[in-house]
Amino acid sequence: MGVEDHSESKVKPSVVLTGSAKESYGPSIGGVDIGVSQNAFLFRVALPSIRNDQSNLKCEIQSNGRVVIQGMITQGTGVLEGLSSECEMRVEKFCTPGPFTISFTLPGSVDPRLFSPKFRPDGILEVVVMKSRRPGDPVDAWVPPS
Template sequence: MGVDDNSESKLKPSVVLTGSANESYGPCIGLVDIGVSQSAFLFRVSLPSIRSDQSQLKCEIQRDGKVCIQGVITEGTGMLEGISSKCEMKVEKFCRPGPFTISFNLPGSVDPRLFSPKFRPDGILEVVVMKSMNTGDSVDARAPPS
């Protein structure tokens, strides 16, 4: 087994979903992709049916690489309004409304002060966080994605 084989297994994080994220029957919430460069980690998290302006979305990154994403799903009521009519949903496959958390670990330590979150219009939270250059750094970061 080469070094690359072990590194690839670290990029498949164990993702923990709670709340509404754990009860999704439609598009998967909480799918995670992780990329690695020499100086940073990039991760993308699938958050379909979540609106950044109403979800109270927060991303917390700890020095040891633990990531916790929290928010509230506000959509999903049984009524939808169209251009000229209202429809009552008989089958709901999207996440139910309510709070959720998604947590996973990056494959190394980071400097949580140096991260850049972006919530894309396609429902993907994309974050770049710099790798730790100093193991004595004990600051944790909390920021809403832009």
């Protein structure tokens, strides 16, 4: 048996950041990891300081593998918990408030109807999307044990 060389199988996405995501000086927003299996792609996107309930987070996946994530960073100058007045931040390490876009392309075509997103409490958007099938591709089947 030969040794497989996985060095070429590393996927290095070209990630484009716009808006508040591009202006981040603190925890990195828009870091992307991509995993590949026989039938699907998994990608994880770092979205620190994003709150799912206030960010209007939207993830669009196109059949050519193009992924566009949009949202709104709502944190910044404002009323801090326990205080009754607004505070002007003097040192800003987090993303500035405003809209953002993160876009990248998966290393193959997908079926955009077959994806499963999960926004984890640690600020990671994790998505599994199935690869597209062409006529004649083998179909996975579950066979009950004998």
